[in-house]
Amino acid sequence: MAGAESASHSSTPLLSLTTEELLTTTRTVRRRLDLERPVARADVERAIEIALQAPRGGNKGGLRWLVIDDAATKQSVGAIWGECAEEYLRRLPADDPMVPGARRLQQVMGQVPMLVIPTIQGCPPQGSNRVRTASFWGSVLPAMWSFMLALRAKGMGSAWTQIHLAQEERVARILGIPSEVTQAGLLPVAWTIGTRFKPARRERVEKVVAWNAW
Template identity: 40%
Template sequence: MPQLDLTADQLLTTTRAVRRRLDLTRPVDRALVEECLALATQAPTGRNRQRWDFVVVTDPARRAALAGLYRLGLTHPRDPVARTGLDRTTEDTARRLRLAVSAQHLFDHLHEVPVLVVPCVRIEGRHELAGHVGQANTWGSILPAVWQFMLAARSRGLGTAWTTPHLHYEREAAELLGIPYETVAQAALVPLAHTLGTDFRPGPRVDTARITHWDTW
């Protein structure tokens, strides 16, 4: 499949979280996934240890079971986070409604997405994730690779979305996929599919002047 004709800036600004525009009927060629993974592993990683692993799930039964854990994580989270108050402006409400519709679509159809990718990082033990420094080092060794995977997917007409609800049931997902739970941490669940159209645009973002601090906060 030919790559999309995108400049580097276009690729960086139009790689969106795709939920409603994932093509649920078109298979994804294994070679495309492997190309994206090869580019992902060119990402920087702490001390160049390259601790990443990627579980690529295409089996329909396993996809359905993994989607079930994702839904369970949303409806019955084991570690619910307290919600903060929301800005009730018209623009904010409209944006959240659009997001809710998009999220509901993925909730309903995740099991139909042709490929589910679970990026993982090898750890010395669960204690490594207990402290702030350990967490920063660990996630800093997998997140850049996943983002490069998503960029590579976008350049090939594929859509992705970063999701984490299934991590409420990470141990069950590990048993499902044969992942050694004590020494391998799952970072996310990334649906992967061809997109319905390729005309994605930059998303609304806060002005950088509001979030940039020169020399001091």
Template identity: 40%
Template sequence: MALLPLDPDQLLSTTRAVRKRLDFSRPVPDDLIRECVSVAMQSPSGSNNMTMQFVIVKDPAKRKAIGDVYKQCYSIYQSMDGVYIRSIDKGEADANAQQQRSADSADYLGEHMGDAPALVIACNMGVRADGTPGMMTSSLMGNVLPAMWSFMLAARARGLGTAWTTVHLMMEQQVADILGIPFESVQQVCLSPLAFTKGTDFKAAARPSADSIIHWDQW
């Protein structure tokens, strides 16, 4: 399919976490998913190990099972004061209003993750990062995080929406059992719905200025 007419900066600044605007009624063709994965495989990989793996879930029963696990985990997440998105005080009215809108969107996905026509689980294969030194953890995650972000950018360019989530990792073993993922040697890193979006007119979000987060030559 034709790519959306987005220049690089537009693509990077308008690839949003999409939840309420996912079209659950429209299937996502396998070839389109393959295109996104092919683009993702061009991302940097530590020591050129290429240990990233993508589990694509389209089977309705498995999607429902994962959605049920996600719903359980999300309920636990909602009880975490100061961690749950709705409980975070930004200290300013406009920012708090945006935070509540994001919370509404996240809550919606908490109920409907299993309704997405496809789920994408990004994994790292070989060694789990549990308890590893900081350098190794960063290296292991550095194999899969750039690939998943590249997948999301490729999806956006093709009119597809994604949303990076991690709460299912509270029950990672259960999801591994549902999908036959070898838990001891393959670590799940994130879960995203994948669906065509309702419209493609996404905009850049309000963010802090560059100068507010840059530290020149020292902290």
């Protein structure tokens, strides 16, 4: 990966988090992204290096990460993301708890220090072949999550977003992404304002676990 700083030279210390704390407090960050503090290329490259260790469906290769730190390019891509977000948010109830954070991200997407687009060679399988479909997406989505975990360990944050895929071709034209390459998401990257995050409210485990039969 091109860059003035090598991933091996990343010197940002890790937060003092246990494994459980890392796994349960890595959140989609929308309102607490620091727009002013620069993000070092070396730190992002190191997070990608860690993400490449994630499991892959069928041990498939072909991952490529497009990192955007050019201001004008971020603005162009962020504007498309904002249009897609607007279409989605119009369908949500006004009192949906996700709306305020999503609106904030919509305002600043083009201003975050970096945007990262994980991609995979090839196009999603057509038809109902569940094995091929699971293998395709299973080759990139675990890496996206590992990338977010690696950022969190450094005190940075991101937001798991895929909404721009409604306008994937427009983004591809701006960035020169070939037609035979599939974008899997758009991850804003920034330092977080504060590093304390709580686990999200989720279902109780006894509600979602069955033993030996459905």
